[in-house]
Structures are given as structure tokens and as C-alpha cells.
Amino acid sequence: MRHTISILVENKFGVLSRVSGLFSGRGFNIESLSVGETIDPAISLMTIVTSGDDRIVEQITKQLNKLIDIIKVVDYMEVDHVEREMVLIKVAPKKNDKTEFLKLAEIFRGRIVDSGTTTFTVEITGDEKKIDAFIELIKPFGIKEFVRTGKVAIAREGVKKPK
Amino acid sequence: MKISGAEILIECLKKEGVKHIFGYPGGVVLNIFDTLYDEKDVELILARHEQGAIHAADGYARVSGKVGVAIVTSGPGATNTVTGIATASMDSIPLVVFSGQVPTMLIGNDAFQEADIVGITRPCTKHNYLVKDIKDLAKTVREAFHIASTGRPGPVLIDLPKDVTAGMADFKWPAEVKLRSYNPTYQGNKWMIKQAAQMIAKAKKPVIMAGGGVILSGASKELKGLAETARIPVTMTLMGLGGFPGTHKLSLGMLGMHGTYYANKSVQDSDLLIGIGVRFDDRVTGKTSAFAPDAKIIHIDIDPTSIRKNVRVDLPVVGDVKNVLKDMIKAVKEQKAQWDAVRSAWLKQIDYWKDEKPLSYNLNKKIIKPEFVVEKIYEVSKGEAIICTEVGQNQMWAAQFYKYDKPRQLLTSGGLGTMGYGFPAAIGAQIACPGKLVFDIAGDGSIQMNIQELATAVINKLPVKVAILNNGYLGMVRQWQELFFRERYSHTKLDVIPDFVKVAEAYGAVGLRAEKPDEVVPVLREALKIKDKPVFMDFVVDWKEKVFPMVPAGAAIDEMIFEEEEKRSEKKLKAVK
Ligand SMILES: Cc1ncc(C[n+]2csc(CCOP(=O)(O)OP(=O)(O)O)c2C)c(N)n1
Ligand SMILES: [Mg+2]
Numbered sequence: 001m002r003h004t005i006s007i008l009v010e011n012k013f014g015v016l017s018r019v020s021g022l023f024s025g026r027g028f029n030i031e032s033l034s035v036g037e038t039i040d041p042a043i044s045l046m047t048i049v050t051s052g053d054d055r056i057v058e059q060i061t062k063q064l065n066k067l068i069d070i071i072k073v074v075d076y077m078e079v080d081h082v083e084r085e086m087v088l089i090k091v092a093p094k095k096n097d098k099t100e101f102l103k104l105a106e107i108f109r110g111r112i113v114d115s116g117t118t119t120f121t122v123e124i125t126g127d128e129k130k131i132d133a134f135i136e137l138i139k140p141f142g143i144k145e146f147v148r149t150g151k152v153a154i155a156r157e158g159v160k161k162p163k
Numbered sequence: 164m165k166i167s168g169a170e171i172l173i174e175c176l177k178k179e180g181v182k183h184i185f186g187y188p189g190g191v192v193l194n195i196f197d198t199l200y201d202e203k204d205v206e207l208i209l210a211r212h213e214q215g216a217i218h219a220a221d222g223y224a225r226v227s228g229k230v231g232v233a234i235v236t237s238g239p240g241a242t243n244t245v246t247g248i249a250t251a252s253m254d255s256i257p258l259v260v261f262s263g264q265v266p267t268m269l270i271g272n273d274a275f276q277e278a279d280i281v282g283i284t285r286p287c288t289k290h291n292y293l294v295k296d297i298k299d300l301a302k303t304v305r306e307a308f309h310i311a312s313t314g315r316p317g318p319v320l321i322d323l324p325k326d327v328t329a330g331m332a333d334f335k336w337p338a339e340v341k342l343r344s345y346n347p348t349y350q351g352n353k354w355m356i357k358q359a360a361q362m363i364a365k366a367k368k369p370v371i372m373a374g375g376g377v378i379l380s381g382a383s384k385e386l387k388g389l390a391e392t393a394r395i396p397v398t399m400t401l402m403g404l405g406g407f408p409g410t411h412k413l414s415l416g417m418l419g420m421h422g423t424y425y426a427n428k429s430v431q432d433s434d435l436l437i438g439i440g441v442r443f444d445d446r447v448t449g450k451t452s453a454f455a456p457d458a459k460i461i462h463i464d465i466d467p468t469s470i471r472k473n474v475r476v477d478l479p480v481v482g483d484v485k486n487v488l489k490d491m492i493k494a495v496k497e498q499k500a501q502w503d504a505v506r507s508a509w510l511k512q513i514d515y516w517k518d519e520k521p522l523s524y525n526l527n528k529k530i531i532k533p534e535f536v537v538e539k540i541y542e543v544s545k546g547e548a549i550i551c552t553e554v555g556q557n558q559m560w561a562a563q564f565y566k567y568d569k570p571r572q573l574l575t576s577g578g579l580g581t582m583g584y585g586f587p588a589a590i591g592a593q594i595a596c597p598g599k600l601v602f603d604i605a606g607d608g609s610i611q612m613n614i615q616e617l618a619t620a621v622i623n624k625l626p627v628k629v630a631i632l633n634n635g636y637l638g639m640v641r642q643w644q645e646l647f648f649r650e651r652y653s654h655t656k657l658d659v660i661p662d663f664v665k666v667a668e669a670y671g672a673v674g675l676r677a678e679k680p681d682e683v684v685p686v687l688r689e690a691l692k693i694k695d696k697p698v699f700m701d702f703v704v705d706w707k708e709k710v711f712p713m714v715p716a717g718a719a720i721d722e723m724i725f726e727e728e729e730k731r732s733e734k735k736l737k738a739v740k
């Protein structure tokens with residue numbers, strides 16, 4: 001089962017390696033990882049997507065909590081939440097395909113953030129399903145470059161977070 | 164008034180009540196050693212290898228319950244500590260280790276004697292620090308001692324760049340430690356404890372399995388209270404020995420791979436297993452899917468990660484063992500059961516197992532059996548010595564044939580199984596307890612791993628007694644080769660073994676030897692007379708002796724192999740269920 005786990009950490013040097021070292025040292029896997037400062041610059045937020053059965057995920061959250069620099073761990077599996085990630089895709093459609101490509105991008109609320117003589121770079125934000133669907137549709141146009149952020153997640157208002 | 168970083172460091176140690184530190188000098192810690200030169204309140208014990216320094220600090224911590232402190236130089240000094248730190252980490256021993264580091268300006272440049280010791284020790288410390296600014300020094304030391312000694316204890320490393328200890332600043336000792344992200348749970352959940360008490364009252368065949376957590380938490384009295392109140396037999400892990408009196412009627416001794424027949428039988432047959440301060444290591448559980456198959460499991464531990472890591476748990480209680488047991492005794496008393504009546508059948512069954520297959524060995528008139536040596540050490544020390552062990556057969560015989568009645572009496576590398584641990588640990592223990600009788604029960608292989616510490620013991624006039632069970636082999640590995648690798652003794656015969664008597668004498672210590680059973684006690688008595696020097700006792704023992712019972716790797720813990728009655732000659736041993 002896949003879990004999105006968000007981790008509030010002290011914004012200190014070495015914290016990322018404590019977290020990633022914990023995953024590698026104990027044989028847990030990381031599918032995606034994103035890190036950024038919070039409003040409080042002394043605190044960072046990491047969002048990790050991982051997978052494992054209940055026992056493994058229980059170990060992951062407990063082990064994370066045990067690290068001294070970690071302030072709080074939330075497993076979004078237990079919380080109603082919103083998830084987003086973003087991709088930037090550079091596509092080189094043939095002349096005749098350009099309009100169709102742009103239409104598709106529009107349907108998916110993509111934004112063209114750069115265009116050259118032969119390429120467009122489109123930005124798409126959404127949950128994983130939407131992004132995967134878009135990529136499938138775009139593939140035939142010829143993807144030249146592709147970058148994808150890790151997932152970020154936030155709890156829906158009024159939903160109690162588990163301790 | 165501004166003082167140097169080195170002086171700040173020593174002031175911090177004084178604030179923490181540190182009297183002894185173990186260490187080894189080098190370039191980037193010269194400032195600290197210079198400060199120690201005039202220091203009266205904090206004494207540095209010079210080891211002869213950094214690994215020895217860490218194990219000594221560890222032994223000091225294990226016997227005293229205080230934080231063990233060590234200080235080493237950068238690069239090779241720091242990397243030499245890794246085995247010692249990992250040993251302490253696996254056994255949850257509170258240490259604060261200071262390593263020197265190259266000046267902050269040079270970090271990352273592959274400077275002379277630079278090693279990323281913070282990176283290297285990250286997985287084997289509870290936490291670690293690199294102090295980049297002298298202003299953070301006192302706060303960091305304060306935090307480190309707090310983290311090392313609270314919750315589930317463990318080693319903390321502080322890396323000190325040379326410019327930090329050489330720099331000047333005001334000394335400000337923080338009034339308190341504030342760590343928003345570190346809040347161990349000390350009190351157990353009352354509802355859970357009540358449930359546990361009900362389970363105990365309902366159980367027909369309960370067993371307590373006590374581990375190192377009982378000793379770390381200082382909960383021996385409470386453990387005894389619970390066991391006696393509800394008449395529950397107690398088995399111990401290697402780390403738990405001494406947490407409950409080994410001579411107590413309710414004691415089952417150690418369980419697991421080399422546990423007693425009756426401990427393993429009782430656990431497998433139990434309907435309620437109460438794990439207290441244990442982590443269900445694989446050496447204890449054997450095949451986990453076949454472990455205590457009919458038992459409900461209650462697990463009490465301060466570290467939530469221990470719970471449900473290795474075995475299923477029906478009722479977890481997170482908290483400090485001492486507090487939880489106090490509450491549990493109260494809750495159990497409220498159950499008002501007729502405990503003696505409820506338990507009589509179970510305790511009778513256990514007595515039957517105890518009679519059926521007690522711990523035993525084949526005594527021999529001509530050749531010294533290693534178990535015999537351990538028994539005699541028990542007798543001459545009246546069961547009151549502090550026993551350190553190395554690793555291998557010697558360690559298991561020390562666990563089986565010495566009865567530990569008090570906590571902090573057995574010092575052994577349980578989790579990591581570090582050969583070379585025992586002797587330096589004994590040195591640390593002797594420094595912490597100058598009046599006590601301290602033994603290291605050693606193997607001829609292990610003792611050679613930190614034999615240089617003889618110098619440390621001699622110079623400090625430490626009367627540590629080292630009993631070498633000299634079987635000429637890396638015995639435990641040889642035992643596996645005999646049993647599971649068709650007696651192919653690949654690289655386990657120690658063809659060259661130094662004359663331990665002469666080695667001891669060369670260092671200015673005393674060396675004694677026993678080659679026949681009737682020489683064992685006289686050698687021990689002779690050793691006990693020596694009060695100002697270490698003694699090496701070379702016991703030439705039966706090389707064929709094996710540790711039994713034994714649970715083969717991957718088997719359930721009641722699938723034990725036993726010693727055959729004498730005349731073992733070349734016959735294969737058969738498994739007896
Ligand atoms: C540092 C280290 N290296 C290797 C081992 C693997 N090992 C476990 S027991 C053992 C043999 C120990 O021999 P000795 O000290 O003579 O003890 P004996 O078993 O003969 O009593 C070895 C090599 C270990 N535990 N620690
Ligand atoms: Mg040996």
C-alpha cells in the first residue's frame with residue numbers, strides 16, 4: 001500500500017540525510033520526496049511517498065518520530081487530504097499536431113511556460129492520476145524532456161489529524 | 164570573562180558531574196588535552212586504542228548507571244570509535260563521545276586526518292552533532308547528556324572542530340534543555356495497564372520475559388514485585404540477566420538460542436507472555452512465526468519502535484518500565500486472585516522441566532571444562548562479582564553458569580556481539596567501582612582484540628581478573644562448523660596463541676595458568692589476592708566443548724540440541740525435542 005507521509009523537521013543541517021539514511025538503512029523505500037521551508041524558517045516540511053504493509057508503515061512512522069530532529073509525522077492515509085504534484089514537459093509536436101497538442105494542454109489546465117521554434121514546455125499540476133493521464137496522452141507527440149516534482153499534501157479543513 | 168572552547172567543554176563536564184573520561188590524544192584535540200593537564204576534578208584515563216576507550220566508557224556506564232564519556236582525535240581516532248559506539252547503541256548504553264575535527268574552514272576539503280564522523284556514526288548513535296560555532300558548545304553538550312541518558316538511552320557523538328575548542332567565548336550553562344521534538348513517554352497508559360492486569364489474572368500459564376530495559380530503568384524491585392505478587396515465572400534475555408535474581412525460585416534463567424530448556428519450554432507453552440524492556444531479538448525468538456504460538460503477548464517498552472517490530476503484540480504499553488510496573492502491581496493486586504492456587508499447576512510443570520533437563524555439562528577429572536571454570540568463579544566470588552564477557556562460547560557459558568542476582572552485574576555485548584568488548588569494559592567498570600571484584604570471562608580469540616589495554620589496567624593499578632577460557636579456537640564458530648559444516652574447521656584454529664602468562668608479565672601484570680581441573684580453584688584464589696594489578700588467568704580447557712542447549716538458526720526455540728552424555732568421541736549429536 002502506498003502512503004504519503006509528511007514530516008515536520010527542524011531546519012538543521014544534516015536532517016535530510018538522517019531521514020534518507022533511516023529509509024535506506026532499514027530497507028524502506030522512497031518513491032518520491034519533496035522538501036521545503038515552512039512559514040517558520042526554523043522548520044522544514046518533507047513529504048515522502050513510500051509503500052509497505054501496515055507493519056512496515058507503522059515502523060516507518062515510529063522510526064521517523066524517534067529521530068531527534070523530527071517534530072511531527074503525519075501519515076495521510078489516515079487523514080482526508082489534498083495531494084498535488086507538478087510536471088514540466090518539453091514536447092516537440094509536428095507542425096500539424098501543434099493545435100491538437102495545445103488543446104489537450106488546455107483541457108488539462110496546463111500552462112505553456114516556454115515555447116521555441118520547435119518545442120513547447122507545458123506545466124501541469126494535479127494529483128497523480130491526472131498527471132499520469134496527461135503523460136499518456138502526450139507521449140505520441142514526442143516528449144523531449146520531462147521533470148516531475150515529488151508529491152505534496154495538505155489535510156482538508158475540519159478533518160482531525162491523528163496523533 | 165571569555166575562556167577557551169576547551170575550557171568551556173571541561174566546565175560543561177563538571178556541570179554534568181563527570182569525574183572520569185576515557186580517551187586518546189591527537190592533533191586537533193591538543194587544546195582539550197592541554198586544559199586537562201591542570202584539571203583536578205575531571206580525570207582522563209588514557210586507553211591504548213580508541214576502541215578500548217569507548218568500551219571502557221561503556222563499561223563505566225553499565226555498572227554505574229551514569230553517562231560514560233570519551234574523547235578522541237579526528238580521522239583515525241574517530242573511526243576507531245565506531246565499533247564501540249555501535250556496541251553501545253545496540254545495547255542502549257548512555258555515552259557522550261567527543262571527537263576532534265579539522266578546523267571548520269577545512270571541513271570537506273579532505274584535510275589531513277579528516278573523516279566525516281557525523282556521517283559515519285549517524286546510524287549508530289541516538290543523535291550526533293557537529294558544533295560549528297563556539298556559542299553553541301555548552302548548549303550542545305547539555306543536550307547531548309540529556310538525550311544520551313533519558314528515554315531509551317544511547318550514545319551521542321559531538322564533533323568538535325579545532326577552531327571551536329581553540330576559540331574564546333563566555334561560558335553560559337543553559338538552565339534547562341528544551342527540545343520540542345524529543346519527548347519520551349514515561350507513564351504507561353492506565354487503561355492498557357488495567358487490561359494487562361486482567362490478562363494476567365486470566366492467564367493459566369504466564370511467563371515474564373525481562374530484558375535490558377529492566378536494568379536501564381532501575382526496575383528490578385518492581386519486576387520482583389510483579390512476579391512475586393502474581394506468581395509469574397521470569398525468564399531473561401542476555402541483556403536482562405541480573406534484572407531478576409538468578410537464584411530466585413521463579414527464575415527460569417536465560418531464554419533463546421542458548422537458553423535453558425525450561426525457559427524455552429515455558430515460553431513456547433505459555434498462554435501469556437509479558438515482554439518487559441525487550442526488543443524480541445532473533446537470538447531470543449528463533450523462528451518468529453513459531454514463537455510462543457499460543458500466547459497472548461503484552462509488551463512494555465519505552466521505545467515505541469520496539470513494539471510490533473519483530474513479533475505480534477496483543478497489548479502494547481509504552482512507558483518507562485519502572486513506572487509501568489509500579490502501576491501494574493497495583494492493578495494486579497486489585498484483581499484479588501488466589502495466585503498460589505491459580506499458578507500451582509503451571510509452576511509444578513515448570514519444576515518438572517527444571518528437573519528433566521537442568522543446565523549441565525560432563526565433568527571431567529583430567530581436562531578442564533570451561534563451564535567448570537565459570538562455576539568456580541561463581542563460587543570464589545560468592546556470586547557477587549561484576550562479570551564482563553567477551554563474545555563466543557565464553558560469553559554463553561558466563562551467561563549460563565554464573566547466577567546473577569543483581570542488576571548491573573553482567574556486562575556483555577548483547578546486541579552487536581563485539582569480540583574485544585569485555586576487557587576494556589572491565590577496566591571501565593573497575594574505575595567506576597574501585598572496591599568491587601571485576602572479572603572478564605574471555606576467549607583466547609577475543610582477548611587478543613583489545614589486549615593492549617593491559618597497559619591501561621597496569622598503569623591505573625586496576626586488579627581486573629581476566630579468565631581466559633583457552634580452547635585454541637574461535638570456539639563458537641568452530642561449534643557451528645562442527646554441527647553444521649561437517650567439521651570443516653576453516654580458519655577457526657588459532658594456530659599461534661601467545662603465551663598469555665608471558666604477555667601479562669611483559670606488561671607488568673600477573674600471569675597464571677591452570678591445565679588441570681584441580682588447579683582451577685588455586686589459580687582463582689591466587690588471583691583474588693592481587694589487589695593492585697590486573698591478572699591474566701590462562702585456563703587451558705577442552706577444545707571440543709560446545710555450548711548447549713542450542714537452537715539451530717531459523718528453528719523454533721523448543722527445537723533444541725543437547726549435549727550427549729560423555730563418550731561423545733566422534734559421534735554425531737542428535738537433536739532431541
Ligand atoms: C569483532 C568480531 N569479529 C568476529 C566475530 C564473530 N565471532 C563470534 S564468536 C567468535 C569466536 C570467538 O572466539 P574466542 O574469543 O576464542 O571465544 P570462544 O568462542 O572460543 O569461547 C567469532 C569469530 C565477532 N563476534 N566479533
Ligand atoms: Mg576460543
